[in-house]
Amino acid sequence: MYDMHIHSDFSIDTDILMEDMVKSALEKNGKTICFTDHVEFGIGPEKIDVVFRVEDYFKKFRQLRYSYAGKIEILAGAELGLQPGELDKYRDFAASAPFDHVIAAIHTVRNMDVYTELSRRYPAKEAIRMYYEDMLSCLEDYSDYDSLAHIDFIDRYFLPDNPAPPFESYRELVEPVLRVLIENGKALEVNTGGLRRLPYSHPKKEILQLYAQMGGELLTMASDAHKPADIYHAFRETEKMLKEMGFKYIFKYKERKKYPIHLI
Template structure:
């Protein structure tokens, strides 16, 4: 499966996130080697991050300085994105932060509920249905309460970290809340991400094929592809499989963003 040159990975972390060691220059050089016209980084914004036990912010002063230096040395467009870890108790602070800055694309995620990160073992010691339904309720809250975002990232993120495999019947049992989430995405004209990291965790691309089929059956067509790369060599990993998956449900275009304006790329 050929990956189009104009298809840009819209979920990439650089060393401006605390969980990545890949520099912005390394990402630029890698994208050039792939023949890409642009890159976008989507580093983390997360207040009271339970994983890192602190607020996670991008050092924008250093970021802008480095971007200016790189633009002088490389024929590459560098787009500015961000991944927002939503919590309802920080909604106003998040919106204020986003309103003060300009972005090309904003991802929306749910990583913790104010008590536990959804990757923590203590969370996954809970019964599977309690875990999944609680997590999806957090996602529904994020999608509903936020307006200033473009893409809903890794919708079934919680399944990456389960102690035991999650079966399709576990996903199906969450149909009512998943229906609400997908209808909100469509009604608010947001974009559903296919996040390929899942291939290398639980064996499927986020979201689970059952969820993607539900989205398409509800009339959803707007999708994005992101690798969720935290090291340079993982950029675009699994993209061939993601394109094949989209073809299987009749989707042959993906949505990309520049200056928050959507445009379509054929796949």
């Protein structure tokens, strides 16, 4: 199993040590994990930066890579919470260190946190529109990433009295995002973290089907684990689903280069 998106205490939203994540991956007989800790610039009206210290991160990463050499492949990455107006900072950060895998994500929309604000302040249809418009704007202007994380991440945070609209009502917003990925050779992440809140992984099947219809082939597997128990969560059944949908490969990234892994 190849988990290209996990977190450690270098992220603001978990206190789990890198080594504890490595040990869990080993216990589950995984082949590869990639730490992709959070990087967020210009968050909220106060424009707060949430960034890990690259020097400390790579010092710990290299210690673990040496200690566990021959047992499991440990890769270094980052999850960039892109926002229009902050992209130059992300360019500088992505170029600042020898990352294996850089993930693009949308966590904030127009100074609103997707987790707690966007779907509480706007009707679902409007929140969806703003979310995908900002995503497209970022991906049209920013290219130093390898995969797009949890494309329909916003689905996790709709409320019973403001539910997510049906996919067909906003398909036209998702299609150009997928087109940018395909044209630029970027991967679409399959993130089983969705199953912790929803009955499906990200992306939902409708988006995966659209991606395949448009000629998309590049997929990465991700648990988005913030604790050891979630590493490789539901990978076997999710990979089986992908194969049944006609996908032949998932990909791992190392030194910013992609390597195909045949789905079996």
